[in-house]
Amino acid sequence: MLSLFLIVIAAFFFTGIVVRTKSLASGRKGPGIMQPIKDVIRLFKKGAVYSKTSSIIFQIAPTIYFSSVVMAMLVVPFGQSKGLISFNCDFIFFAYVLALGKFFSIISALDTGSSFEGMGASREALYSMFAEPALFILMGSFALLTGYTSFQEIFAALHIGSYLSYALATLATFVLVMIAMIENSRMPIDDPKTHLELTMIHEVMILDNSGFDLGLLLSAGYLKFAIYGALIVNLFVGMVDYQYAIPLFFIIQFLMAVVVGLIESFMARFRMNHNAQFIVALTSVSLLIFFGAILILGKFN
């Protein structure tokens, strides 16, 4: 229950901090921290325009996308307190409820009949497909390491002691940050600032959405970032008391937002054909985490 509030609060500020970091890094003052939220509120006041060629799928897809992200948010725990929903193997539920939302956004992009949106949908599907094994091998090796299968029990039992587990936590943080970047279509994979449809991935899929629907899609994006940030926080605050854990949550979310902003300021987007190999490299790294988990358990020697 606690995690729900914390994630929503973090989502309010996350994208604002990213935008502010980017503008500070490029020597501008930039918009206020709350500007993305104001944009969403403005969009929520508007109605939506639907093309005559699109069907009911295009109209319901943003709602399903947003609700799938909210469902995924309910599963995420915080330290010792469970998420609103918690059951065995809920990380599989987490991954596939997000995938359901993504599926609907892909078929709604195909539904518009625009060739650009079909292209963006195909890229998004490919990249999420490559990112999926990385997440599952990561969570699977944590499940193996702790002997539990639900998010809350895994994170509560995960305690960092030896050098090897420090290395595994670092690698896991890296993999999770990169999966968050892929899922949100941010910089090394996709450039949110680009104005050329041929180089877009996520932006080109939502070109036809307007007004209320666009607001839903944007706010789902903000929430997604905060959800992945919360997962990373959970790696570190398993056993910590609340009076330290809650400030730590906001500090780590803030740091992650700054890191995302800095990456977007100082890196160029990868070439499209380099994206796939980069994402598969994440899978290889999570295989190493799996290997390290086996080493810690002593099943290897």
Add this chain to the structure above:
Amino acid sequence: MIDVLLIVFIITLFYLSIANRLLSYTKVLAVQGVLLFFVVFLQLNEINTLNLVLIMLETIVFKAVAVPMFLAYLLRRNNITREAEPYLPNFVSLLITTAIVIATILLSNSIKDTHLDKMFFVVALSTIFSGLYIIASRRKIITHVMGYMIIENGVFVLSLAVGNEMPHLVNLGIMLDIFASVLILGIFLNKIGDVFKDVDVEQLTNLKDY
């Protein structure tokens, strides 16, 4: 701590398989040298001090500094183009390297020998095989030398696993290192990049015996 360093060592192999430029190959070789330096320091705590100092000097001087810098110098001097030009796309290279690592883990898991340190065994075997793969899949002679350096790092890791019992093996590994340096010197002295207008090994197939 040694496990952490060795896992980072495997990550450098993954990076090597998707690296695009020859300069990043030399940087990865330097990083591997530094990693091996620390592994030597932590692992070989039972051999005599003089030998340890010799081995550590060799890893930091030859593996981490001299050879990568010399390779980078060769790249500039012989006007070798900066791309690696693999036969296969990098994506396939990454998949093959990952498959190599998984295969060595499975292989070493099936060995029932208590004397063998499995971690070293996995890292050494996967390094040797990915070095072989890099030699087989890249077009230029200089990349063949780099692949040989990687194999040689793998042999060194394998010798470290038994280094406390048999320090001679580590010294043999160092001999291999110096031999490889002579190999690079050969490229340098023969100015292969200059003499053949391009250093493509394809042209070696034209050599005929009359």
